[in-house]
Amino acid sequence: MTAAQNIADPVQPPIGIPPLPHSAGGLPIRWRPLRTRDAGLLMPLLAAADRNDHPTARHDRSALSRTLRSPGFTPHTDGVIALDPAGTALAYGACVTELPHPEAHLSSGAFSGAPQGEHSGAPQIEHGSAPEPHVAVHLEGAVHPRVRGSGIGRALLAWQEWRGRQLLTGIRTTLPALLTTHANRTATSAVRLYAAAGYTPVREWRTMRRALGSPLPQLTVPDGIRIRPFSLRFSEATRIALNDAFRDHWGFTPVSAREWRRIGHNPLFVARLSRLAISGSGTLRNPHRVAGFVLSEANRAEWPLHGQRVGRLDAIGVVSGWRGTGLSRPLITSALAAHQRNGHTSVDLDVDAENSSGAHTLYERLGFVEHDGSTSFAKHF
Numbered sequence: 001m002t003a004a005q006n007i008a009d010p011v012q013p014p015i016g017i018p019p020l021p022h023s024a025g026g027l028p029i030r031w032r033p034l035r036t037r038d039a040g041l042l043m044p045l046l047a048a049a050d051r052n053d054h055p056t057a058r059h060d061r062s063a064l065s066r067t068l069r070s071p072g073f074t075p076h077t078d079g080v081i082a083l084d085p086a087g088t089a090l091a092y093g094a095c096v097t098e099l100p101h102p103e104a105h106l107s108s109g110a111f112s113g114a115p116q117g118e119h120s121g122a123p124q125i126e127h128g129s130a131p132e133p134h135v136a137v138h139l140e141g142a143v144h145p146r147v148r149g150s151g152i153g154r155a156l157l158a159w160q161e162w163r164g165r166q167l168l169t170g171i172r173t174t175l176p177a178l179l180t181t182h183a184n185r186t187a188t189s190a191v192r193l194y195a196a197a198g199y200t201p202v203r204e205w206r207t208m209r210r211a212l213g214s215p216l217p218q219l220t221v222p223d224g225i226r227i228r229p230f231s232l233r234f235s236e237a238t239r240i241a242l243n244d245a246f247r248d249h250w251g252f253t254p255v256s257a258r259e260w261r262r263i264g265h266n267p268l269f270v271a272r273l274s275r276l277a278i279s280g281s282g283t284l285r286n287p288h289r290v291a292g293f294v295l296s297e298a299n300r301a302e303w304p305l306h307g308q309r310v311g312r313l314d315a316i317g318v319v320s321g322w323r324g325t326g327l328s329r330p331l332i333t334s335a336l337a338a339h340q341r342n343g344h345t346s347v348d349l350d351v352d353a354e355n356s357s358g359a360h361t362l363y364e365r366l367g368f369v370e371h372d373g374s375t376s377f378a379k380h381f
Helices: 039-053 061-068 152-169 188-196 232-245 257-263 300-306 328-341 359-365
Strands: 030-033 079-083 089-098 135-143 177-184 200-211 225-229 275-279 289-298 310-318 346-352 369-380
Touching: 039 061, 039 089, 039 135, 061 089, 079 152, 089 152, 135 152, 152 177, 152 188, 177 188, 200 359, 225 328, 232 257, 232 275, 232 289, 232 310, 275 328, 289 328, 300 310, 310 328, 328 346, 328 359, 346 359
Parallel strands: 135 177, 310 346
Antiparallel strands: 030 079, 079 089, 089 135, 177 369, 200 346, 200 369, 225 275, 275 289, 289 310
16 A cells, blocks of 8 residues: 555546546436435445446345435435436445544445446455555445446446545545455456456455355363343444454454444344343353354345345454454354254355465364455555
């Protein structure tokens, strides 16, 4: 990140608003600012983009609504949408500011599902390593397949860069400043678009799957640990554990209590399929703590696309004091057993291809195999 800027050499404000086209694919189009209530309008666009770019994924409307209301995003200034004469959405772009948490100088990340399209959003909580602190504006968006090839994607990305640089100019920090985005490996048009615009791949993510048709191994739980389903009683302790477990992971910002409550409204989260490793006796001298966690999701809308009932391990972590004790294996296996009893035929998870903690090897030993992937891109100023 040698080309990144700091406060002594600030990001230069952009000059002139890049023009957005008035037609695409032979259709006249009208641009207007995004609105917080646009989730319903965007869902058909994202569904069309998903079918083209990521056939086994579908967006969740509530997750999209949370993104439109996220603290780092002001829709009427940081996003645009293109409408055809019938009012159908043909494209949209959003610029979401990601700042380090005030308690730590860590690189920023995103937790909403990645929009798949001509350009797309960030991965969910990932299992990475070796962060490089920075501030970022994350570019999310999609272009309908029927108007691709008309230049609308290039024009929209140019507008997002203009707005993103404006936002970065207003951030006073000594940390590097950059624009980020993300694309599934099947979204080839997005990959070409970013490469042509000077974006560099900075992280590869692997999606791994574990079939649940065979019996799972019986594994020993370390002494002093009880594994149990997630409950609200341990919600705050789980947030603290998550921040500890991911503190040194690439692309992660510590989650505040306010953000944790916002994330908690995710309808895909399934508490009974999630697992917590609890330490301590529950006394004042030895209170209960969350030593590790597996947070699970299930998206029924995607099951027909996969041809099976697929669950998801969205976040897996062990706090620093319990690393090296062998806790991860029984914790993950307990979660897999819960998915199996729930009738799921397989479970997916994502892992950073450059993970230095041995997570990829651990997952392989537990029966996971790679079947998909995606890339994070960045452009430095």
